[in-house]
Amino acid sequence: MTARTTRRTMLGAALAAPAIWGKDAVAQIRRGDELTVGVWGGVQERIVRQYCGTPLEQQHGVKINYVLGGTTERRARAYAERGRPSFDVLYLNISESRQAVRDGVTQAPTANVPNFANLYPLARQGGYGVAFNPVTIVYDRRAVASPMTSWKDFWRDDLKGKVIWPTYPGAQGTSALLMSAKVWGGSERNIDPAFQNIARLKPFAAIQGSQDQLYGMFDSGVGAASVEFGSFTRRYAETRNPNIVVADPTEGQVVAMNVACITTGTRNQALAEAWVNLHLSPECQQAYAEQIYYSPTITNLTLPAELSAKLVMGQAAVEKLVDFDWGVVAQNEPRWSSRFTREIAG
The missing domain is CATH 3.40.190.10 (Periplasmic binding protein-like II)
Structure with missing residues (x-):
């Protein structure tokens, strides 16, 4: 099987498998819902559009709105809107994400996102760690x-x-x-x-x-x-x-880590969890590793040896992060x- 065929198969599986985030959650995702995501631009935006946004839009008839920029701007906005957020999901760094949970701006991670089970313990703090970038x-x-x-x-x-x-x-x-x-x-x-x-x-x-x-x-x-x-x-x-x-x-x-955070008070909880679940999928994590050398935060991903040598891979390597x-x-x-x-x- 070629790499292109493998990726096409992976993406097809993501599009065709609503059960990955549970029947109850899927039932709460209504056609026409809109999810607002605050994320970095460039390659990261392109990856999440392909592996998270497009599958959700095609599968559920929802709309994904992207607010691009740095963490300083979206963090300030999230704090100003605490309890009545316009963001449903926003991406923060390791320090900001942990503080946002303590301040009640974002939610602590839970097993409601099925791929939470595959996260390294270090990536289960302050939200859902999506990439190590030491x-x-x-x-x-x-x-x-x-x-x-x-x-x-x-x-x-x-x-x-x-x-x-x-x-x-x-x-x-x-x-x-x-x-x-x-x-x-x-x-x-x-x-x-x-x-x-x-x-x-x-x-x-x-x-x-x-x-x-x-x-x-x-x-x-x-x-x-x-x-x-x-x-x-x-x-x-x-x-x-x-x-x-x-x-x-x-x-x-x-350790430096990009973290997907679901806001406290979001009106699109199930859709936000579905988004995060797709970001923690092996195909999305592999795209990050291949395109920008971000190391995966999940344990259920095997990469080619040549690529793995350039990343933080495996329990021992993750535990060595300071x-x-x-x-x-x-x-x-x-x-x-x-x-x-x-x-x-x-």
Whole structure:
């Protein structure tokens, strides 16, 4: 069976199997219902349209409305509309999703979504985790004396003056700060070791504030190593700069996760659950892995060995991801941001 035939068969199964989310739930999905989904644009929008939106529209005669953009905008809107949401499903990051449940803006995940049973435990918090996208060390193999295998390698003599540190706040900067604390004896509750040791890395080759900025610096030979999302960097390495390596440090990569959240008070509960269930289907998860190297959050997916080697696959690999108390991190962000500006970026 060819890959094209396999995908066509998978999609056909998704279109033809209303029983996957239960007869009672399907009975509540009425023709003409509208589901509003807040999600990122680009490739992610195209994937969810194909594997979630189109099957629901064709099978049930419903309409899916998409609100595209970043998490900052849709999170603010969801909070402003708490209890009377215009979103039925919105996508948040790992920290935002857990806080939204605590604040009553979104619902905790439940087994009402059948594919919930296939989620790794880490992906059952703050909603339904749909993709792991860890943050890790990335480096130019030509500019280092030996491979980087530990977060402590940033402090090696051969990296002096070559480190491109990520700005804070932001996923990359937060991960770099927290892992610096962890490897030097601190934690999210004891951040002093991070600031003290990051300051020892100065002078930096540069401070980067975005992926595009970092990749431009790598292209220009500005520095040797930084902290970035592994998925995007792997794609960059394969398409633009084959000298860039995505490291798998012994202490682990920092978990980052996209989370599908059903709003509290949605009037389309069954349809929202059906949407999430399709996003957690093997065919949708495989599309994410193939197209943007996002790692699956479900256990019932087998991928080709060549692709699996580029992802976080299997229980042992998922358990190695480093998680933090993101509530503590969020509470301290204003104070840490001021300190970063004063002690690191200044």
